[in-house]
């Protein structure tokens with residue numbers, strides 16, 4: 001079998017981390033539902049004891065995603081090559097926080113997924129005493145000022161949700177390490193996917209995905225993923241994951257494995273269609289502003305071009321007119337579904353202030369710029385002409 005590291009992403013998504021099942025030759029990894037595994041003699045087994053700790057279907061997904069993110073950990077050193085699958089994206093982030101001691105200092109981006117914000121501020125600040133500072137990391141000086149020698153974790157998303165801010169990963173890693181060489185820098189790569197951006201290659205220690213979104217891609221499963229850059233970090237994650245138990249089920253592992261097979265072709269289409277729609281929206285007088293990292297008008301377009309090989313399917317627009325106008329537009333779309341979530345084959349549209357980011361306090365929403373005329377699009381893989389026609393009739 002070819003070493004997956006010799007192949008390009010379009011081949012990796014189909015073959016990496018997988019091999020035909022030895023007893024039958026099945027090309028897709030079977031869904032191993034067994035919770036426990038027979039041993040030959042006490043403590044003598046084939047590497048599998050209990051499914052919370054080890055599961056062949058989950059391992060196949062974990063290896064695949066680790067290899068897509070550019071893991072260099074060999075399978076002999078770690079059975080899942082530093083990849084870990086969880087019951088949800090939030091379970092993956094909770095596991096990262098469980099790597100930290102009580103009272104640890106954390107620096108995050110200021111524009112985080114609403115659920116990440118809630119977990120940090122409303123759960124872990126209380127239960128774990130985390131000391132959290134949120135900064136706009138597009139201002140590297142402000143990040144440097146916030147970063148301290150005792151900061152244990154830097155957590156960011158890029159592009160961010162929903163403002164699509166782009167942070168320079170290499171600059172963040174450099175500044176963070178200069179203050180604390182032992183800091184963990186983790187990147188939520190859900191919006192970009194490993195097809196468009198691979199944070200480990202820019203020096204990050206950890207990559208996280210809500211596999212619920214692009215990786216699974218079909219809006220029919222909830223799952224999360226982590227990939228660690230070093231074996232030492234992978235061992236710490238494995239210990240915490242096995243201790244708390246928020247693992248991805250064998251069935252959901254299979255669902256994501258199946259979805260990832262088409263990730264490369266889906267992302268090509270998401271990238272192309274979103275670029276086309278973003279340009280079209282930018283030409284319209286009834287749209288005040290279009291935010292898309294692929295547009296030259298994006299304030300960090302140059303960083304995005306350096307760091308990403310495609311710009312993804314997410315577009316944020318500021319409509320002319322207020323809340324009522326936005327509401328009318330959202331009620332009139334016929335192909336775009338009015339729904340939370342993103343990254344599926346079908347196009348979705350949503351209103352962050354009322355929907356996904358309702359858990360962010362209004363004052364902070366205002367400070368961040370999550371205004372009442374802000375609408376977020378997740379461009380699916382339908383025919384882009386139909387999507388443009390749908391937006392046109394809804395705006396009219």
Ligand SMILES: *Cc1c(COP(=O)(O)O)cnc(C)c1O
Pocket residue numbers: 088089090091113115116157161188190191209210211212213222223224
């Ligand atoms: C959806 C999402 C999450 C949370 O993932 P779940 O699978 O819903 O738990 C985290 N980060 C980002 C950027 C997301 O879009």
